Amino acid sequence: MQFHDPIAAIATPMGRGAVGIVRISGTKLDAIAHKLIGPLPPDRIATLRSVRAGDAQTIDQALVIYFAAPRSFTGEDVLEIQTHGGVVQTHDVLKAAIDAGARMAAAGEFTERAYLNGKVDLIQAEAIADLIESSSTRAARLALSSLVGEFSKHVLAFADKLKFIRIQLEAYIDFPDEDISPAALTTLVVATTEVRDDLRALLANAHRGARLNSGVDVVIIGRPNAGKSTLLNALADEQRAIVTNVPGTTRDVLTVDLSIDGLAIRVHDTAGIRDSSDLIEQEGVRRAKQKIEQSDLVLYVTDAETDELMEFISTINIPVFTVRNKIDVDGFAPASQKTSVGVNVKLSAKNLDGIGLLRREILDHFNLADHSDNVVLARERHLIALKMALDALDFDAEKLFQSEPELGAEQLRVAGRALGELTGEYTNEELLGDIFSTFCVGK
Ligand SMILES: Nc1nc2c(ncn2[C@@H]2O[C@H](COP(=O)(O)OP(=O)(O)OP(=O)(O)O)[C@@H](O)[C@H]2O)c(=O)[nH]1
Ligand SMILES: [Mg+2]
Structure with missing residues (x-):
């Protein structure tokens, strides 16, 4: 678990409502809590508290819930303060949280932390945004299915399979005097063909999902x-x-x-x-x-x-x-x-x-007339990565594994890497910035 400085944001929409939620996540929450609401309440028990501003004045009566790390959305300590949902009120509580030592969260920063702490993979993190943004019930259902890991499950299974094939192939490379046995070769070729076919089907379903998205x-x-x-x-x-x-x-x-x-x-x-x-x-x-x-x-x-x-x-x-x-x-x-x-x-x-x-x-x-459950809600990034994996596997496995097993292993590695980028196993700052900056603040 990684810990970061405490961030705070209003998690509910701007405007008046029955409740407005201010969410704080990070380290040193007990110090912030002390100034804001007194001692941290027991883990996961909704507790009524007075919320105090920096000058110790009471500004609201609020329901507060403390989620101790790692059992929280971000994987860090999280404090949620459910204020009376007035615009001024909610902002006052946020300001008090900042005065107590938190800083304003950037867009998507809570979800980014959830990702960095391994609570969700990248596909699931994106699904959170897609769920919030979804414009139809169908798209929302698909986003939810990605969020609970359906899409990732397929991708991880393919990546595992590719890795397995590659390890077998590399074993032969390590013993160059031994020819790959016909039976072993057949197994690897069949497995590679299977992954390729399954990937192709997933890409087609992803294309359909991208349209829905x-x-x-x-x-x-x-x-x-x-x-x-x-x-x-x-x-x-x-x-x-x-x-x-x-x-x-x-x-x-x-x-x-x-x-x-x-x-x-x-x-x-x-x-x-x-x-x-x-x-x-x-x-x-x-x-x-x-x-x-x-x-x-x-x-x-x-x-x-x-x-x-x-x-x-x-x-x-x-x-x-x-x-x-x-x-x-x-x-x-x-x-x-x-x-x-x-x-x-x-x-x-x-x-x-x-x-x-x-x-x-x-x-x-647009191939959406049937309500097949296989559609996955995909983004352009997913389509590109799946296509990259598929392209890397576009070879005659039987021939290549026999004649140039090193090249075969390399192609399998490239395909696996493309899938790893999809789930966020391999990633870079820029990509993360692109993804999380499109989130709303407080998510
Ligand atoms: N009988 C009949 N008339 C139609 C039908 N559809 C459109 N019209 C009539 O055709 C005329 C032109 O319709 P519009 O929808 O304005 O045609 P448009 O193609 O948008 O025309 P422009 O904007 O000028 O290019 C109108 O008088 C419509 O009422 C139809 O199905 N049956
Ligand atoms: Mg017209």
Whole structure:
């Protein structure tokens, strides 16, 4: 257990509430406690105390709980003071804690200490932030599963397996006169292949989880008057964009955040694409095209079987759903059909006919329609590390282990190291700074 100087912060949101919690963690807590609330109360027993400011004046009656190291969130001694949750009150108690010898905690510093003291690994520490930030129940559940160690468990198991294979391989390297026996070779090759396959599956699930975590960008494009803004409103379930029968109504990109079955989606409505002499419209068209590059999916809205945008659409190199709108006019039934580049959907945005179909196809496209439990809530950092491990294992094990076992062992080491960086077994200051600085103060 490492001990650090005492830090303090308000752990509850700013503003008025029934309680406001001031949390203190570190060494020398008894000295601070003495000035603040008298002797430390018994470990883990909620105790009512008077809280005193630096000038010995009583500033609050509060419930205090002392968590003796190492059985605390940070692994250090922790004192929690549950004040009456007024803005002034909570700040006064924090100030008193500072006057008594603590210093203001930096963002994420409590969690960083929990990590440094081995209470959580890096994936779990990140999951704490993701749980707090989660925008849907599904994302919250996944964050919790990471927090209790589900994601880490897989990663650690793979790392262990890789280490085991490497040690076996190195045993052969140490005795160069002996050829690796066919049976032993087969075992190592099979084990390596297994790890590689499992890692690939984990990466795929992590990709799905990353989308749940950060959301996806979907851009609606098409000719003027095709019904793009009407479609946005239909997806958003409210009248967000102006709809008129005047072609060229939308100019600015209008973004609406919505959630389909737990998937956070940013939908961008854009100006109808056409050659226009109107300066404002030209700029709108430029922005529409620019938005395509930053998106994960294009909804190409058209109200005819073909239009002059077709050629332009075929040059887009991200997935495109062709949304044939206004089927109420032509008398088509709502329908959807998967194609090589995306999906064709027939709907009426105005009559909300077929919108459910489109929603389902979007979920399906991002592979989130099934509620498989294997999804892990991943961050970009996790995807990179998993990919690095997978790349390191991209070799013909049978050939390499026989012909160049040293190189094989090195590749296994690199893969293991990438997994170690994931859990925080190997890390550096900069990475930790990046991760914990995004936390809120008091966490
Ligand atoms: N009959 C019918 N009319 C629709 C449908 N969807 C949109 N419209 C009508 O088509 C016209 C244009 O709709 P918008 O949603 O403004 O079209 P847009 O593509 O955003 O147009 P711009 O912003 O000008 O590019 C409006 O009069 C809508 O009411 C539909 O499904 N059926
Ligand atoms: Mg519009």
